[in-house]
Structures are given as C-alpha cells and as structure tokens.
Amino acid sequence: MKVEAWIFAICGIFFALVTPAYWVIAKDWTGTSALTMSAFLALMVAGYLGFHANRMDARLEDRKDAEIAEGAGEYGFFPPYSWWPLWNALPLSLGVYGIALGAWWLFVIALGLGMVALAGMVFEYYRGEHAH
Incomplete structure (x- = not known):
C-alpha cells in the first residue's frame, strides 16, 4: 500500500501547488475551495494508507523479493454474462x-x-x- 500512499501524496501536493495559482489567475472562490478540499482529501487518504502500510504485512506487490508463483491461486468469483x-x-x-x-x-x-x-x-x- 506504500505505492498507493505515494500516488495520493503526489496528487495532494499537486493540488496544493495549483490552488494558489488558480486563485491568482481566476479569482474564483468555488474552484479555489474545490482544489483546497481536493488537496486535503488526497493528503488525508495518503496519510491513512501510509499509516496502515507500515503496520501491516507487505503484500506481494510491495515486496521486491516476491515471486510470481506466490500470487497463484483463486482470485475470486467473476460472474458470467447477465441480462x-x-x-x-x-x-x-x-x-x-x-x-x-x-x-x-x-x-x-x-x-x-x-x-x-x-x-x-x-x-x-x-x-x-x-x-x-
């Protein structure tokens, strides 16, 4: 989950950097507040994922020494066609x-x-x- 935490952190930083520029260019309260809340939301999710990534066992995707065969097995139930x-x-x-x-x-x-x-x-x- 560290990769997901980094993705959300990068998005949050991007929104935090774009917000003041948007305010200077557009002087629009609606877009500025939406970008601000987007930055907070992305950073909140990044914090949550980063917090739990340190406390749980590493998934196969997170381990550098993982083998492909370790991920073998049943993936779940996938329904057939449906009308x-x-x-x-x-x-x-x-x-x-x-x-x-x-x-x-x-x-x-x-x-x-x-x-x-x-x-x-x-x-x-x-x-x-x-x-x-």
Missing part, C-alpha cells in the same frame, strides 16, 4: 420519463417493474443456469 442490468435499466428509464412528463402513474408502474427486475438481479445466482 438483468438491461431489465433494471428499462424501468429506471421509464420512471425518469414518467417524472419528466409529470405522469406519476407511469412512475408507479416503473417502480413496480423495477422491484421485480431488482429482485431478479439479486437472486440471479440462486436459480437457473448459473445457480450454486
């Missing part, structure tokens, strides 16, 4: 269309269809071809 995101997007678009038209009855229908589609996506791996 459920499409069926979740259709009621969402129908609901947004209903709100834009002011047809609340269309929004209610889309809400019902969306609950069915969401339940189908949640329980996708409990039934059918990819059940386990």
Whole structure:
C-alpha cells in the first residue's frame, strides 16, 4: 500500500501547488475551495494508507523479493454474462420519463417493474443456469 500512499501524496501536493495559482489567475472562490478540499482529501487518504502500510504485512506487490508463483491461486468469483442490468435499466428509464412528463402513474408502474427486475438481479445466482 506504500505505492498507493505515494500516488495520493503526489496528487495532494499537486493540488496544493495549483490552488494558489488558480486563485491568482481566476479569482474564483468555488474552484479555489474545490482544489483546497481536493488537496486535503488526497493528503488525508495518503496519510491513512501510509499509516496502515507500515503496520501491516507487505503484500506481494510491495515486496521486491516476491515471486510470481506466490500470487497463484483463486482470485475470486467473476460472474458470467447477465441480462438483468438491461431489465433494471428499462424501468429506471421509464420512471425518469414518467417524472419528466409529470405522469406519476407511469412512475408507479416503473417502480413496480423495477422491484421485480431488482429482485431478479439479486437472486440471479440462486436459480437457473448459473445457480450454486
């Protein structure tokens, strides 16, 4: 995690250096405060990652003497194709269309269809071809 801490530290330093220049050039409070908060956020994340990187065991990516074979094994579960995101997007678009038209009855229908589609996506791996 030391590499990640350095990446965030470099970003935080960059934002801290750019902020005064932005204020001098643009005199814009909104952008200046956004850059200031971005610098603080990046430095906060860098501090957190750096703090915990010193207290935990080194990952394979952090060790210089690590072998590729040490990283072998199961990486996790990667789901196969799924049609459920499409069926979740259709009621969402129908609901947004209903709100834009002011047809609340269309929004209610889309809400019902969306609950069915969401339940189908949640329980996708409990039934059918990819059940386990």
